[in-house]
Amino acid sequence: MNNNVVNTKTQIENTCKDLINQKLAIFHNPSVFSENQEEHIEYVTWDNHQGGRLVSGKNFNNISQYLAIITSGAYQLLLFDYSVIRCSFIFDMKGKIQSQNLLWWPCPIKDTMAWAETELGLIGGLKQDLDDIVALEQLKMRTPIRVDFDRDIDRTDHPSSHIHLQHHATRVRCNAPICFNTFMKSIFKNFYPDITVSLKNWDYLHYSGLTRTRAIEYLNSTVVSF
Amino acid sequence: MSLNIVRGHVRNPIGIKKLIDALNEYDQYQDITGTLFLGYPLSATTEFITTVDALLISKSHGLVAFLLGSDIEQFEEEQDSLFFQIVNTLTNYETLRKGRYLVIDPVVITFFDTTTPRGRHDDAYKTCNSESLKSELDNLNAPSEDIFKLLNEALQKIGKMKPRKKRDNVKKPSSYGTKIKKIEKEIANLDRWQQQAAFEIAGGPQRIRGLAGSGKTVVLALKAAYFHMLHPDWNIAVTFYTRSLSQQFRELISTFALDFMKEIPNWERIQILHAWGTTSEPGVYSRVADSIGVTPKSYNIAKATYGKNSFEGICTELVEAMDKKPFQQWDAVLIDEAQDLPASFFKLCYRATTDPKRIVFAYDELQNLSSNNIPTIEEMFGKSDEDIPVVNFTTGQGEASRDIILPVCYRNTPWTLSLAHALGFGIYRSSGLVQMFQDLEIWRDIGYRVSSGSLQYNENVVLERSSTSYPEYFDHLISREEAIQVKSFSTQAEQYEKVAAEIKKNLTEDELDPDDILVIFPDAYYAKRQYMDLRDYLSDNGIKSFLAGVSSDRDTFHLANHITCSSIYRAKGNEAPIVYILNAEFCAAGTEMITLRGSLFTAITRSRAWVRIYGINPEMRTLEEEIQKCIAENYSLRFRIPTQEELTRIRIAYRERTSTEKIVAKRVSGQLREILRLIESDELDVDMVPEIIPLLQTLHLREKTDEYNE
Numbered sequence: 009m010n011n012n013v014v015n016t017k018t019q020i021e022n023t024c025k026d027l028i029n030q031k032l033a034i035f036h037n038p039s040v041f042s043e044n045q046e047e048h049i050e051y052v053t054w055d056n057h058q059g060g061r062l063v064s065g066k067n068f069n070n071i072s073q074y075l076a077i078i079t080s081g082a083y084q085l086l087l088f089d090y091s092v093i094r095c096s097f098i099f100d101m102k103g104k105i106q107s108q109n110l111l112w113w114p115c116p117i118k119d120t121m122a123w124a125e126t127e128l129g130l131i132g133g134l135k136q137d138l139d140d141i142v143a144l145e146q147l148k149m150r151t152p153i154r155v156d157f158d159r160d161i162d163r164t165d166h167p168s169s170h171i172h173l174q175h176h177a178t179r180v181r182c183n184a185p186i187c188f189n190t191f192m193k194s195i196f197k198n199f200y201p202d203i204t205v206s207l208k209n210w211d212y213l214h215y216s217g218l219t220r221t222r223a224i225e226y227l228n229s230t231v232v233s234f
Numbered sequence: 235m236s237l238n239i240v241r242g243h244v245r246n247p248i249g250i251k252k253l254i255d256a257l258n259e260y261d262q263y264q265d266i267t268g269t270l271f272l273g274y275p276l277s278a279t280t281e282f283i284t285t286v287d288a289l290l291i292s293k294s295h296g297l298v299a300f301l302l303g304s305d306i307e308q309f310e311e312e313q314d315s316l317f318f319q320i321v322n323t324l325t326n327y328e329t330l331r332k333g334r335y336l337v338i339d340p341v342v343i344t345f346f347d348t349t350t351p352r353g354r355h356d357d358a359y360k361t362c363n364s365e366s367l368k369s370e371l372d373n374l375n376a377p378s379e380d381i382f383k384l385l386n387e388a389l390q391k392i393g394k395m396k397p398r399k400k401r402d403n404v405k406k407p408s409s410y411g412t413k414i415k416k417i418e419k420e421i422a423n424l425d426r427w428q429q430q431a432a433f434e435i436a437g438g439p440q441r442i443r444g445l446a447g448s449g450k451t452v453v454l455a456l457k458a459a460y461f462h463m464l465h466p467d468w469n470i471a472v473t474f475y476t477r478s479l480s481q482q483f484r485e486l487i488s489t490f491a492l493d494f495m496k497e498i499p500n501w502e503r504i505q506i507l508h509a510w511g512t513t514s515e516p517g518v519y520s521r522v523a524d525s526i527g528v529t530p531k532s533y534n535i536a537k538a539t540y541g542k543n544s545f546e547g548i549c550t551e552l553v554e555a556m557d558k559k560p561f562q563q564w565d566a567v568l569i570d571e572a573q574d575l576p577a578s579f580f581k582l583c584y585r586a587t588t589d590p591k592r593i594v595f596a597y598d599e600l601q602n603l604s605s606n607n608i609p610t611i612e613e614m615f616g617k618s619d620e621d622i623p624v625v626n627f628t629t630g631q632g633e634a635s636r637d638i639i640l641p642v643c644y645r646n647t648p649w650t651l652s653l654a655h656a657l658g659f660g661i662y663r664s665s666g667l668v669q670m671f672q673d674l675e676i677w678r679d680i681g682y683r684v685s686s687g688s689l690q691y692n693e694n695v696v697l698e699r700s701s702t703s704y705p706e707y708f709d710h711l712i713s714r715e716e717a718i719q720v721k722s723f724s725t726q727a728e729q730y731e732k733v734a735a736e737i738k739k740n741l742t743e744d745e746l747d748p749d750d751i752l753v754i755f756p757d758a759y760y761a762k763r764q765y766m767d768l769r770d771y772l773s774d775n776g777i778k779s780f781l782a783g784v785s786s787d788r789d790t791f792h793l794a795n796h797i798t799c800s801s802i803y804r805a806k807g808n809e810a811p812i813v814y815i816l817n818a819e820f821c822a823a824g825t826e827m828i829t830l831r832g833s834l835f836t837a838i839t840r841s842r843a844w845v846r847i848y849g850i851n852p853e854m855r856t857l858e859e860e861i862q863k864c865i866a867e868n869y870s871l872r873f874r875i876p877t878q879e880e881l882t883r884i885r886i887a888y889r890e891r892t893s894t895e896k897i898v899a900k901r902v903s904g905q906l907r908e909i910l911r912l913i914e915s916d917e918l919d920v921d922m923v924p925e926i927i928p929l930l931q932t933l934h935l936r937e938k939t940d941e942y943n944e
Contacts (some may be wrong), residue, residue: 081785
């Protein structure tokens with residue numbers, strides 16, 4: 009296993025455990041490592057990859073995708089509010105990052121009850137809440153955030169590094185791929201402003217040589233500001 | 235008398251009574267060891283239903299089908315038809331075939347309840363009445379022991395119920411795998427109480443009580459299929475509290491319906507419904523509410539209105555609405571896990587069921603995970619205007635039983651069950667009992683015998699499992715030491731390391747499969763955390779695992795090649811050959827002892843053969859001591875039965891607590907632990923805290939008062 013791969017996996021596992029200890033996450037599924045000799049690539053990813061329509065990109069902000077992910081356990085971390093964190097990194101055999109996918113799928117229900125401790129179990133409880141007409145008041149509309157990187161595709165409508173939000177075809181350009189901890193830090197900082205997270209033991213990885221140096225020309229684009 | 239009668243559907247009550255009287259008379263003269271099924275379900279199609287008026291399966295006389303004769307001209311045709319129906323049914327069972335023939339010749343006799351029958355009478359066509367029954371039976375031969383057993387298995391309709399696991403990997407003669415294979419092979423026949431519970435149709439509500447593993451769910455599924463076969467136009471509801479039972483009921487009822495009717499059941503008529511229900515998954519409550527135009531209340535809104543008693547509250551509301559707007563939608567309602575359902579739910583079912591109110595409910599008092607008492611029959615069904623309970627379970631002479639107890643526990647070894655009761659009730663707990671049956675006779679009903687003392691309030695008693703309360707094979711296959719193992723560890727790490735090593739041994743040497751192993755965490759709140767820690771140790775040993783309900787869909791309890799880990803709530807209603815209960819110290823002591831000990835009882839009784847109870851010191855020592863006392867008493871229960879007043883006090887003391895009470899208890903417990911630590915480490919001089927002395931005096935005084943009261 010290449011150093012970058014080892015470091016990435018170690019970072020994910022350590023941070024997941026740290027967040028569990030900080031009581032900011034409630035369940036952790038260990039990442040898995042695998043390699044594809046034919047394509048000369050190595051992965052660090054979540055266990056139990058499931059295909060199908062529900063988890064396809066087009067269902068990016070569909071609640072059924074959230075349910076499909078938690079039902080199959082296809083994630084690394086379940087945050088304290090039942091939001092899902094999952095990520096995968098692909099490296100070439102020299103350890104250079106080839107692509108990444110970092111997802112925060114916010115739990116669509118606010119003040120979720122401690123279903124995991126009941127007879128219904130976590131998934132049964134969430135489904136019950138979603139089925140529940142009265143609980144519609146409890147629905148919390150938040151867009152999932154997915155940070156992607158793909159070394160091989162770099163177009164004006166699909167920059168190598170980009171963030172998906174709100175719509176599956178929305179791609180907000182980023183400068184470079186980021187490590188898991190940078191991702192988690194930005195999720196907590198931007199979407200959980202009331203939560204205090206201790207970052208004291210966190211390290212950060214830099215995937216070298218990929219920082220964008222040229223400006224992208226957007227054709228017929230509109231400047232979007234937040 | 236050795237003739238057991240199962241009173242199913244009776245077409246001709248007068249004729250049946252005469253036949254039974256005649257058989258009873260014969261039984262006085264020569265033992266008929268066997269069962270007489272009334273209305274035995276042979277086969278049915280949507281157009282044509284065949285039940286046998288009375289089917290005798292007997293060790294002394296083999297298989298005899300009685301037809302109640304009415305028309306002397308037609309009896310030969312009727313006999314031919316029935317004979318071939320029986321042959322057809324039996325031919326389906328490979329075990330009953332030898333070459334091209336059946337291993338047993340069924341006999342058909344037409345019984346006339348009036349005068350001496352006439353008509354042709356030869357070896358093929360037999361007729362009789364009360365007087366001539368004896369001579370007909372005398373001519374019949376007894377089948378061999380093996381054939382009698384196979385016949386029972388085939389005709390008791392559960393032979394095909396559970397596809398026996400093949401267990402091809404089992405090779406060693408005395409491995410766990412070999413033993414569980416033998417056990418699985420044995421659990422195929424219905425006992426006589428199960429037969430009664432499954433096939434007897436009472437003219438009103440029917441109660442089935444039984445321990446965990448006594449076959450309540452199978453019996454209810456059989457009953458639903460039997461009702462459906464006899465009355466395909468009936469609307470039948472099968473309901474329960476634990477959602478995972480839904481799939482189990484669907485599979486069982488399908489199997490039985492296929493067996494009875496040779497077709498899948500009409501799910502429009504048999505409705506498998508959770509007691510409550512949601513928008514996408516209707517339940518009994520939501521369906522009744524919809525029918526009378528009331529918007530069903532969801533879990534969240536009910537909880538906000540009624541708190542802990544949310545289901546009771548919304549059912550009460552609905553019952554009041556039904557009194558104004560009656561609506562009956564079911565001809566029969568079968569309720570499993572009745573111990574978990576509130577009284578108002580039964581009132582709701584009562585109102586929603588047509589006369590004569592065929593409500594069949596099964597429960598196990600000890601499996602109630604909360605400390606709420608099971609409601610009384612009056613609370614469940616109410617009283618008439620004259621203040622008389624509308625339902626009673628008294629069974630008249632010659633009637634189908636209304637109150638059936640299943641005394642044989644097939645799931646647990648007798649030692650495991652005794653231990654589960656000892657811990658569940660706190661029999662050997664140094665601070666005394668935590669709960670007790672209100673009706674002391676229940677002890678006998680559930681298979682205990684009084685070996686010394688007296689089963690009365692304020693008396694000493696010793697109870698032990700009676701030899702007929704469990705299947706014989708446990709004695710031959712599993713020793714007590716092997717069945718139960720208890721251990722306390724210094725740290726969780728030490729505990730998990732040991733468990734992972736043992737599970738590895740189960741898989742590699744003991745010839746068990748991953749899905750034979752169940753790990754239970756009694757503390758539901760910390761189950762996720764504890765599982766994640768254990769998972770690392772399992773993973774280091776190459777063992778795959780998952781946490782049911784958290785890392786799997788809600789209905790998944792077994793995953794191929796994975797061992798199942800579960801919190802106590804998800805484990806309910808499931809079972810496994812070997813059960814590991816980890817961090818069991820959680821149940822040793824606390825504020826809600828009835829709930830805690832109920833959880834421990836439920837966890838232990840998930841085991842079909844072996845149970846391992848592990849935990850961390852020092853609290854685990856409390857449990858270990860209780861268990862050792864039980865073992866020293868040779869797995870009997872020796873205790874003083876409290877007085878009724880004491881029992882009331884016990885219930886109040888160990889009841890479920892409000893969240894405020896729990897917060898106070900937790901805070902005080904933490905403070906006391908800190909005081910203890912400071913004193914032990916000499917960091918605190920007791921003299922500096924004057925409140926300690928009055929505290930000790932108060933506790934001492936209370937103890938003395940309790941002793942005096944006892």
